[in-house]
Amino acid sequence: MNDQTDPADEQVVALAQQIMDLARGGDLALLPVIDQGVPVDMQDAAGNTPIMLAAYHGHAELVRGLAARGADVDLANDxxxxxxxxxxxxxxxxxxQALLDAGADPAAGTPSARDTAAxxxxxxxxxxxx
Known part of the structure; x- marks a missing residue:
């Protein structure tokens, strides 16, 4: 059995982490990366997508940009x-408001956004x- 990690795999993992860090930080530089073919709904180990991380960390402009590129605004994490x-x-x-404008469902998820807000x-x- 080979215990060595493939350097290509390490690069892919590092790139994925960078993408999630851009989302978490609200960095609009993520949008051209998505435009170049990175899946807009890629998920981290906990099932979080870039739009989830941008939303949670308060980045409305990035949320709008990701939604405009087809991000699933209702995709739940794990x-x-x-x-x-x-x-x-x-x-x-x-x-x-940005998520609602993009068609997010206030009743989706467990707990839902309505239940959470209340x-x-x-x-x-x-x-x-x-």
Whole structure:
């Protein structure tokens, strides 16, 4: 059995980590990378997509850019959380609005964005979600 890791595999893992870091940081440099063919709905080990990470970390402009490139705004991570529920948890009205504008479903996920906003007393988010 060969215990050595293929250098090409290491490069792919490093690139994937960089992509997720760009999303987490709200770096719009991610958008041209997506335009060059990186799957917009790629997932990390926890099932998080770039739009999930951008939403959770409060980057409305990147959320809009990813959604415009076809990101699944309702794709839940391994914990069944959606980007909209993450934004509702954080109380970020700009991200919530960006996701709603892109067609996100307030009832998707477990708990849903509606349930999350209500539980954490985010009335401004509850009002946006309708």
């Amino acid at each position: 914990r069944r959380q959606t980007p909209l529920a993450g934004a509702a948890f954080k109380g970020d009205t700009a991200v919530v 539980y954490f007393g985010r009335q401004e988010i509850v009002d946006l979600l309708g």
